[in-house]
Amino acid sequence: MDAILAQFFNLEIMAKALPLVLKGLGVTLLICAVVIPLGLAGGLLAALGSVSRNRALRWASIGFVDFFRALPPLVLLIFIYAGLPFAGLRLSPFAAVTIAFFLNNSAYFAEILRAGLLSVPRGQGEAARSTGMSATQTLAWVTLPQAVRNVLPDLLSNAVEIVKLTSLASVVSLGEMLHAAGLVRSITYNASPLMLAAGLYLVLLWPLIRVIGRFERRIAS
Amino acid sequence: MDVFLDTFLNPAVLAKYAPAILEGAVVTVILSVLIVLSGIALGTALACLRAYRVRPVSALIVVYADILRALPPLVLILLFFFGLPNVGVTLSASLVLYVVLTLVLAAFAEEIVWAGITATPKGQWEAARSTGLGFTQALGHVVLPQAVRMVIPPLTNRAIAITKMTALGMVIGVPDILGQATTAQSFSANASPLTLAAAAYLVLFLPFVIASRWLEARFSGPGG
């Protein structure tokens, strides 16, 4: 029992790790702030493509989505970060993470937004067009708001997944929260910094998970 | 173009490391199958246990599911791999990966199957109970089969997402596809092993991604 406490809940080591881990948390949030909007934008484009009437565009979009849903994000990240330099393209860890997660997140957001777009009755768009609104206006003011509302819990769940995904950035030495905690662990040979990071992830994400659960139940009933 | 081929699809490198990556693929497949089977079984068992609505038990299950869904799997992998040996529990890297991803998938599967159980109409319980089936029989023979059918699409998606995470094993030295590929890449000073790894993942997972799309079109889950 004491060994467990000393190994996982060493407050002294946690206190020492705290500044670095908090700085890492800042980087984690920064990655999210960049990658979530980018992923939403890319996802929307791919979603629109996947419900388009243009056959080629539709298949290209679906191909894009399935490709990146099948490829593990860590493989993509390592390919970009460690593979591209062999071809003379050396990216910073942050750039590599941004590109890899943009591609991965776009695919997942696209799949969700596609379901949202398909859930809006066709008559909605037709009604908007019949009042003289352009295709873009119809999308922005009529179709998309309803689509987003219908899949809001899924969009939020995916945002939670993205926050968790940022931990992969530690593999390419980007100093986000897990990387910071892992660094202190490797110096102290003690797992408490990892527990600290885990605690912060919980503080960050548990409320979100609860809220999403409530949303889902409301929609189900 | 030649530079590109030489870097990413170098025939000599590909030929040399293909066997290693194939070995990695076997590891990935075995781990994936085990994780899917045990994760879904454990998650379904927890959802069934929760159906008995014994307060402390349900609360424990909810807390378990919430925590395992909120934590990045990589955090758990590192905790298990680096933390446990110091308290006298040493698991191999592959075992750590298997245990962590099974626990994570079980958490998601519990929530998904539970949603299916609560979405099954009350009349199904009543019809079953009115013919004399006990609670457990009604759950097992009437409600659960419908619940599981209802949640096959989200369960499939989640199982794919989590088996893909076997790639995280590379961080602790599991000799799976990505592990083999990164080793090969550093030996060969060439990106071709990574290309091969990406291709291997696509070959393994693309069929399931496409199948999940088909399932989604065929079944409709609760509330959709």
Next chain:
Amino acid sequence: MSDARPGHPALQVRALNKSFGTFKVLTDIDLSVDQSEMVFVLGPSGSGKSTMLRCCNRLEEPDSGEILVGGAPLTGSGVNLNAMRQRIGMVFQSFNLYPHLTALGNVTLALRRVQKLPRETAEAAAREALDRVGLADRAGHHPAQLSGGQQQRVAIARALALRPEVMLFDEPTSALDPELVGDVLAVMRDVKAQGMTMLVVSHEMKFARDAADRVIFMDGGRIVEQGTPEQVFGAPREARTRAFLGRLHG
């Protein structure tokens, strides 16, 4: 017309009370249904008809009172509820067929799992029950492949196959398209002809006149009036009954 055996009660309800929270749904219900008797329950929506029926196989738990089936208590501690429920068939307004099982699977499930019959015996009993409701040829169909009327007949077969002593029907035809009602009523008539004791909540007045031995009128959680169909329909004593029947006939 009546095959009922007076003095041989199959189902007895004594001083039944039931509330949902502070809302009193049933007040002092006393009711006895004789063997082979068909009793019809009428009353405005919300008067507690469903709740009374559901108490009769304890899908709702009564607050107080006593319910006996063939003289054996259904309520109280030490009752083997699942065994007792085999003696009381229930037919629901919304059928509640198991969508993942075939018609045959729906009927055999309790035979095999509760009565523990071997598969062949259970299937033979199920086919016989399906035959009685005229659906022997649909045994392999799933509920989604059947019409509403056929689904309700399978649900009747599911209850019948357990050879219950009493059958409860909660508005068995009110979820059906009008042209499908007749088939279900015909099955019910046939079940009665075979001597089944039946307690039926329904607003099929013509059927009640033809087939019921007794009609009960409920309002506000109480039994307000009862008698033969001729009495209740022809010369209702209570003003509330008259008002209800007047509204029903438009």
